[in-house]
Amino acid sequence: MKTIKLFSLSLIAAITLNSCSDDDSSPEPIIEQEVITTINIELEDVDNPTNTATFLWSDSDGDGLEDLVNVDNLTANTTYSGAITFLNELENPAEDITQEILAEDEEHQIFYIPNTTLDLTTSYDDVDNVGNPVGLDFTLTTGDASNGVLTVFLIHEGNKFAEGASEGVLTDGVGGETDIEVNFDVNIED
Amino acid sequence: MFQMRILVFCLMAFTSFTYSQNCSLNISGQVIDLHDNSPLFGAVVQIESLNKVVYTNEKGHYKIEDICEGLLEIKVSHPFCEPKTKSLNLKSNTEINFRLEHHLEELNEVLLKGKLYNNENNSSISNQIKTETLEEFSNASLGDALKNISGVSSLNTGNAIVKPIIQGLHSSRVLVINDNVRLHDQQWGVDHAPNVDINSAANITVIKGASALKYGGDAVGGTIVVEPKKAPIKDTLIGKTIVTGATNGRGGTLASNLIKAYNNGFNYRIQGSLKRLGDFKSPDYQLSNTGSRANNLSLGLGLNKIDYGIDFSYKLTDSEIGILRASHIGNTRDLVNAINRQTPSFVDDFSYDINNPKQKVTHQIYKLKAFKKLKNIGELSLQYAFQNNRRKEFDVRRGGRSDLAALDLELKTHTILAELEWDQTENFDSNFGVEFNAQNNFPNPRTGVRRLIPDYEMLSFGTYATSLFQLSDTWEFDAGIRYDFSRIDAVKYYITSRWEDLNYDETFPQFEVEYIGNQIETNPKFDYHNFSATFGATHQLSEQMKLIMNLSSASRAPNPSELFSDGLHHSISSIERGDLSLSPEQSYKFGVGFQGSYKNFGFNFQPYANFINNYILMQPEDIERTIRGAFPVYQYSQTNARLLGFDLTANYKFQKLDFRTNLAYIHGEDMSNNEALIDMPPTNWSNTVRYEFDKFQNLYLELNSQFVFKQNRFPNNNFEVEILNTETGTFEDVLVDISTPPEAYHLLNFSSGMDFKLDKTKFNINLRINNLFNTNYRNYLNRQRYYADEIGTNVMLQLKVNY
Structure with a gap:
């Protein structure tokens, strides 16, 4: 008799517990918080502030694939001061991821790597708390007219003390993980 | 006179x-x-x-x-x-x-239910591990212990996450039954180890195939039956404590077990274990962030009156496992670098800290069971079980989000099981059962990461009948059928462009609910009908020889991961895509068990052939270039698979020397694409020699040699991708070799132990040295083989007290 009672109790428990979880409201959609959808590089000719250029790479729906890319031409033999911003445009208003990178600057470094056909160099203009570059502010110097690919890397938790890292050389010793890797087809004109 | x-x-x-x-x-x-x-x-x-x-x-x-x-x-x-x-x-x-x-002594062997899971009972091709062997693995995991069985290997993520593979199959294809409760613990994940405390098991049976229909019809690979120690019916207090210390990981395990029982059938049980391990070490470097912690508890309360009884139990496993830091990578370029690097990119000093990436998993089982022997019918039993699985995975994240889990799943499962054993007809022993399951999966939205596995509710119903027929003293037949119905009702948000890319807007328009921003809310609903069956015979050839033949068919509905996956997997930096149109897979397995002994020689030979229609697997599709770099895309798809193989165990006793050999071979083929199946265990040959000084405190010395061949049969999923050489500035086509298995390896393990008796307390001390020569090796079935070597020498000392 006791057994039967216990069983009916457990059955009731099972049924009520089930019905509890059976609500009809659908779960909320998740807006990805950590995703970077947009990379924006603003360049300004240090000798002629009216000469500017913008590199934009945008994945507006957050699926990772490129939706909009815009690369302005650069002028040969010119020094530009550059700044890069990272946005999450899935959120409204867009979230400025640059601030997160700045807040954790010792864990992040941006590398600007031109391929062999592209005649330009970059150097860092900012430092983190321990004096290593971050790469949010930088100088870009173009050489002769040429075209090629500029790849921008955002490396998380790499070894910023690795050989060459402070000069912007991305060696295997840097390690870490690649958060961003995008290519810009750059054209340098006379 | x-x-x-x-x-x-x-x-x-x-x-x-x-x-x-x-x-x-x-x-x-x-x-x-x-x-x-x-x-x-x-x-x-x-x-x-x-x-x-x-x-x-x-x-x-x-x-x-x-x-x-x-x-x-x-x-x-x-x-x-x-x-x-x-x-x-x-x-x-x-x-x-x-x-x-x-x-009364014999009752120790009698389950609360009435009898032990008895592999002599039907034609299941099975093997069993006893308490003594399990105790050796007190400091390890279920998967490690099961590898002692020929034909059982493991799929590892590092050294702490060990998933058993039965004759080439794992995860959703292997059922784990813990104390008569089928484990529902997100077992679809290849890096989700079964939530079972090995210290709570008294014996474990591995059934190779789908012949144990009472536990489920979807055991395409097999079933692992874990049974705790039962309380006897007498006034007694039984307990044991095992303390193990290990040099590799610089930690250990404390496990204790206590059973109080009374003559009137009443008993209560308590069992617990604590495990603390720091970073493991490979022969050449520290494996940073591979520490782990586990707190396990089980409680039980029961009344066993032989012809009726009731029992309640509660089990908790709570673990926190560090994932090798170097295995968390960004994109394909990072993967190529990791493969070429040969040593991990992150190597720190030894630490007990468990940092991100890590897993925190809690699993709870509440079980209430009662049985009654009915005159002229047999035995009726009813069981209700509730399981709650909470899995949190923490990633290396930006913006102070590292304390927030990137994956947070809560899976609740209610199961009601009614079974009737009917044994009134002469020569027949039949079992009937019905099972109801209600399951709810809740992915916590607080993660800020799109859900890997969606919210879903699943209702399922199963019913089975099995019968054992004794034809003569030497022939026994058994047969069984099972039907399962399951209905899955999910709510998943797809990125609209992805939904359309996959053509789902045309193939599954009925699932669309509404567009919200760049996402679409969908409500996929699926019904699956699964039929499974088994038929077998056992023939006693002579007093020493026995032949078992079994034919079984299992049917498995696609799991949530196979249906819904849609995103980046960090550990091998690949994008994985589920497929809503997958159908259940159906296996047909023929297995033979030929066992016997002659004088001091014994053997068990188990060949098998497993044909699986609509076998679900991941296949490389293409390379996707994203804002994070390039990634290979894997798509779940279906093929016909065939697995052929055999497991062999033999032993020979020569005076005080005991030789034992285990050999397992498997040949897996994707029949539709005419290529090898991925992740098939390489041939494994283990030899053990043991010497016992029975006069001297049962002292034994044992040397084990384990030879693992190179897996030469694998699908070539290597791909070429254009990667910028960041040092030279040239774009190069790089072959990403993710397929080639590591080289063969040979390990030597030593163990020794002896017994003591103080008053009435039995002590036992064991020494075990794994990887005696600190050999460097990598394991094909370790998902971290791209990043680091396996662990080096590990010396473990164990003290066991029985009271």
Whole structure:
């Protein structure tokens, strides 16, 4: 008799517990918080502030694939001061991821790597708390007219003390993980 | 002699005295076992006063003839049972049946339910691990212990996450039954180890194939049955404590177990274990962030009255496992660098800290079970179980989000199980059962990461019938069928462009609910009908030789990961895509078990062939270039698979030396694409020699050699991707070799141990050295083989106390 009672109790428990979880409201959609959808590089000719250029790479729906890319031409033999911003445009208003990178600057470094056909160099203009570059502010110097690919890397938790890292050389010793890797087809004109 | 004469004389006198009575009466009947109603063979039935003794035959029947009328006492005894006597006044031919109860000691072997899971019972191709072996693995995991069985290997993520593979299959294809409860713990994930505390198990049976239908019809690979220690029916207190310390990981495990039982059938049990391990070390470097912690507890309360009983139990496993830091990478370029680097990119000093990436998993099982033996029917049992699985995975994240889980799943499962064992027909033993399941998966939205596995509710129903038929002393047949129905009702948000890319807007428009921003809310609903069956025969060839043949068919519905996956997997930096149009896979497996012994030689040979239609697997599709760089895309798809192989165990005893060999071979083929199946265990050959000094505290010395061949059969999923060489500035086409298995390796393991006795307490001390020569090796079935070597020498010292 006791057994039967216990069983009916457990059955009731099972049924009520089930019905509890059976609500009809659908779960909320998740807006990805950590995703970077947009990379924006603003360049300004240090000798002629009216000469500017913008590199934009945008994945507006957050699926990772490129939706909009815009690369302005650069002028040969010119020094530009550059700044890069990272946005999450899935959120409204867009979230400025640059601030997160700045807040954790010792864990992040941006590398600007031109391929062999592209005649330009970059150097860092900012430092983190321990004096290593971050790469949010930088100088870009173009050489002769040429075209090629500029790849921008955002490396998380790499070894910023690795050989060459402070000069912007991305060696295997840097390690870490690649958060961003995008290519810009750059054209340098006379 | 003199006494004998007197006795004979007296008897003669007695006989002559009573000659006038009717002395041609007889008493007959059957003697059966109270626990399982099986006939007792060889029971002694005697009337002491008449000096008459007979024995029961194989069917438990007896007959005593030529008895005179009058008062007499009949006594029945059996070596395993408590004797029983009955007095009667005999007037005519009488039939008396006896139901004998086992000796109290024997009841240790009797489950609450009535009997142990008995692999002799049907034609299952199975192997069992006993307590003693399990205790050696107190500091390790279920998967590690199971590898002792030929044909069982493991799919690892590092050293702490070990998933058992049965004859080439794992995860959703392997059922884990813990104390009669089927584990629902997000087992679809290749890096989700089963939530079972090995210290809570008294024995584990591995059933290779789908022949254990009572546990489920989807055991395409097999079933692992874990059973805890049962309480005896007597006034006693049984306990044991095991302490293990290990040099590699610089930690250990403390496990304890206590059972208090009473003569009246009441008992309570408590068992717990604590594990603390720091970073492991490979021969050349520290494996940073591979520490782990586990706190496990189980409690039980029961009443066992032999013909009825009720039992409640609660089990908790709570673990936190660090994932090798170097295995968390960004994109394909990072993967190429990791593969070429040969040593991990992150190597720190030894630490007990568990940082991100890590897993925190809690699993709880509440179980209430009752059984009743019904006269002339058999045994009826009812069980309700509730399981709650909470899995949190922490990633290396930006913006102070590292304390927030990137994956946070809560899976709740209610199960009601009703079973009837019917054993009233001679030579037949049948089982019937029904099972209801209600499951709810809740992915916590607080993660800020799109859900890997969506919210879903699943209702399922299963029913089965199995029967065992004893044709003769040497032939036994068994058969069973099972039907399962499951309905899955999910709510998933797809990125609209992805939904359209996959053409789902045309193939599944009925699932669309509404567009929200760049996402679309969908409500996929699926019904699956699954049929499974088993048929087998057991033939006793001779006293020492036995042949088992089993044909089984299992049917498995696609799991949530196979249906819904849609995103980046960090550990091998790949994008994985589920497929809503997957259908259930159906396997047909033929297995043979040929076992025997001759003098000091014993063997068990288990060949098999497993054909799986609509086998679900991931196949490389293409390379996707994203804002994070390039990634290979894997798509779940279906093919026909064939697995052929054999497991062999043999042992030979020569005086005090014991040799043992285990060999497992498997050949997996994707029949549709004519290529090898991925992740098939390489041939594994293990040899052990053991010497026992039985006179000296049972001291033993054991040397084990384990040779793992290179897996030469693998699908070539290598791909070429254009990667910028960041040092030279040139774009290069790089071959990403993710397919080639690591080289063969050979390990030597040593162990030794001895027993002590102080007062009535039994002590046992064991020393075990794994990877004696600190060999560098990588394991094809470790998902971290791209990043680091396996662990080096590990010396473990274990003290065991039984009280």
